[in-house]
Amino acid sequence: MAALESALTYLAANADRFWKALGIHLELAAASLAVAAAVCIPLGIWAARSPAAGNWAMNVIEALRVVPSLAVLILVFPYLGFGARTAMVALSILASPPILVNTYVAYRNIDPAVLEAAVGMGMTPGQILRWIETPLAAPVVMAGIRTAASEVVASATLAAFIGGGGLGEFIVNGLAMNNVGLLLVGGIPVALLALLAEGLLSIPEYVVRRRIR
Amino acid sequence: MHSMVRRVWVVAVLALLAAGVAVAGACAQPADKPIIRIGSKNFTEQLLLGEMYALILEEHGYRVERKLNLAGTLVAHQALVHGEIDLYPEYTGTGLINMLHMEPMSDAGQVYEAVRDGYLREWNLVWLDPAPMNNTQAIAVTREVAERYDMYTLSRMAEVAPELVLAAVPEFTERPDGLKGLQEVYGGFQFREVRMVDYGLKYRALLAGQADVTVAFGTDGEIIGYGFVVMEDDKGLWPPYQVAPVVRKELLDQAPEVADILNRLQPHLTGATMQQLNWEVDGNKREYTRVAREFLREIGMIH
Numbered sequence: 001m002a003a004l005e006s007a008l009t010y011l012a013a014n015a016d017r018f019w020k021a022l023g024i025h026l027e028l029a030a031a032s033l034a035v036a037a038a039v040c041i042p043l044g045i046w047a048a049r050s051p052a053a054g055n056w057a058m059n060v061i062e063a064l065r066v067v068p069s070l071a072v073l074i075l076v077f078p079y080l081g082f083g084a085r086t087a088m089v090a091l092s093i094l095a096s097p098p099i100l101v102n103t104y105v106a107y108r109n110i111d112p113a114v115l116e117a118a119v120g121m122g123m124t125p126g127q128i129l130r131w132i133e134t135p136l137a138a139p140v141v142m143a144g145i146r147t148a149a150s151e152v153v154a155s156a157t158l159a160a161f162i163g164g165g166g167l168g169e170f171i172v173n174g175l176a177m178n179n180v181g182l183l184l185v186g187g188i189p190v191a192l193l194a195l196l197a198e199g200l201l202s203i204p205e206y207v208v209r210r211r212i213r
Numbered sequence: 214m215h216s217m218v219r220r221v222w223v224v225a226v227l228a229l230l231a232a233g234v235a236v237a238g239a240c241a242q243p244a245d246k247p248i249i250r251i252g253s254k255n256f257t258e259q260l261l262l263g264e265m266y267a268l269i270l271e272e273h274g275y276r277v278e279r280k281l282n283l284a285g286t287l288v289a290h291q292a293l294v295h296g297e298i299d300l301y302p303e304y305t306g307t308g309l310i311n312m313l314h315m316e317p318m319s320d321a322g323q324v325y326e327a328v329r330d331g332y333l334r335e336w337n338l339v340w341l342d343p344a345p346m347n348n349t350q351a352i353a354v355t356r357e358v359a360e361r362y363d364m365y366t367l368s369r370m371a372e373v374a375p376e377l378v379l380a381a382v383p384e385f386t387e388r389p390d391g392l393k394g395l396q397e398v399y400g401g402f403q404f405r406e407v408r409m410v411d412y413g414l415k416y417r418a419l420l421a422g423q424a425d426v427t428v429a430f431g432t433d434g435e436i437i438g439y440g441f442v443v444m445e446d447d448k449g450l451w452p453p454y455q456v457a458p459v460v461r462k463e464l465l466d467q468a469p470e471v472a473d474i475l476n477r478l479q480p481h482l483t484g485a486t487m488q489q490l491n492w493e494v495d496g497n498k499r500e501y502t503r504v505a506r507e508f509l510r511e512i513g514m515i516h
Contacts, residue, residue, distance in 0.1 A: 169386075173409075178285075
């Protein structure tokens with residue numbers, strides 16, 4: 001309770017820094033998620049169409065999954081230096097596996113009979129992708145993005161290690177100096193953001209699911 | 214008569230067996246020494262010190278569990294207070310300011326006495342003897358930056374700060390003897406930009422030209438290794454940061470000789486020695502376990 005009080009006192013005294021950190025945190029998470037989605041959704045669709053490519057892409061992704069984000073930060077730091085760019089690389093890599101795997105599985109598991117019917121109706125491959133496959137796959141792809149989002153929001157704290165700022169600064173500082181209140185200034189918003197990301201992104205998922213039925 | 218003899222035999226055999234079990238039991242636990250769990254924080258010097266304590270105690274026949282690399286002062290201290298570890302290396306200045314929340318003092322002896330008394334009273338923890346080294350906070354720049362601004366003292370840096378980028382380590386922007394302390398004691402110190410980086414990256418930030426100024430510690434190996442220039446603390450902002458093992462009193466009650474054994478190491482840990490040992494690990498990329506072992510052999514504390 002005392003810790004929570006000191007967290008609020010700190011927050012009141014450093015409101016400008018908090019809002020700035022929150023802004024950086026969200027920006028970083030959103031940008032990383034966008035990059036991961038932009039790369040992994042097309043890659044997943046492509047992988048679903050060719051078994052050889054699919055195998056290859058899945059192996060690469062599984063390998064990436066093993067590398068800790070902190071290690072990526074330290075490896076990329078000498079090339080990209082301080083701050084947001086370096087953090088974005090690590091976070092985009094972190095966000096990739098759930099998006100890619102879900103996209104791959106979603107497009108892969110579409111009933112062949114449906115696709116055959118579409119071809120039979122004279123639809124072009126582009127039309128099939130746009131009107132048949134994507135709506136059917138969308139809920140699973142969205143679920144992947146949702147998983148990635150909560151992971152990225154939580155892990156964006158790592159940016160604090162490389163001059164990237166964000167809510168992680170409060171956590172790292174609090175942990176380093178035995179100040180639980182300071183730790184909570186970063187920790188509680190990060191936890192709430194992760195839950196919020198999970199919750200907000202389940203709305204579009206719910207909508208697409210309903211539209212299919 | 215016959216059964217009487219048999220009964221005596223049975224009793225004799227049972228007695229022998231019992232004695233044998235007792236002897237075997239005694240052999241399995243020689244001298245009844247406690248297992249000692251050693252912690253450390255998560256940077257090179259702490260790992261080196263933790264490993265040294267472990268090796269020395271092993272040399273004296275203790276079984277040791279290494280719980281090194283704990284994430285910072287908070288975690289190490291909590292682990293110690295809750296009896297998850299038995300000892301870890303701590304700095305007098307950190308104990309004074311971060312743990313006991315006392316006012317900074319600059320006299321090394323006074324600071325040591327304050328933390329020794331405070332820790333015993335608050336947490337029943339014992340500070341062993343302090344080492345001569347002083348891992349105080351400091352501010353370092355590359356030689357090039359020092360020359361460009363003709364800057365060798367913190368007073369001078371206070372004026373030049375608006376042109377400089379500071380690579381701060383965790384804690385530095387928050388603790389009273391960090392950036393706030395500089396601003397209070399010296400005035401100025403409004404850096405153009407302050408960016409936080411992890412301890413391991415601060416010098417790389419300077420070498421890569423990503424920042425001009427960073428937070429150093431008195432025993433950092435890189436100071437010798439890369440020839441950084443440490444600003445003189447000409448107004449005496451920082452208290453001394455001497456290192457000593459902090460030990461649970463329960464352990465010392467059980468095995469008082471642990472204090473004497475570890476105290477014998479302390480006088481060997483001078484500032485120059487510690488810089489060199491840190492540089493062996495951070496600069497020459499050698500295993501801290503090996504560096505610790507070699508050093509202890511050199512000073513004759515292990516074989």
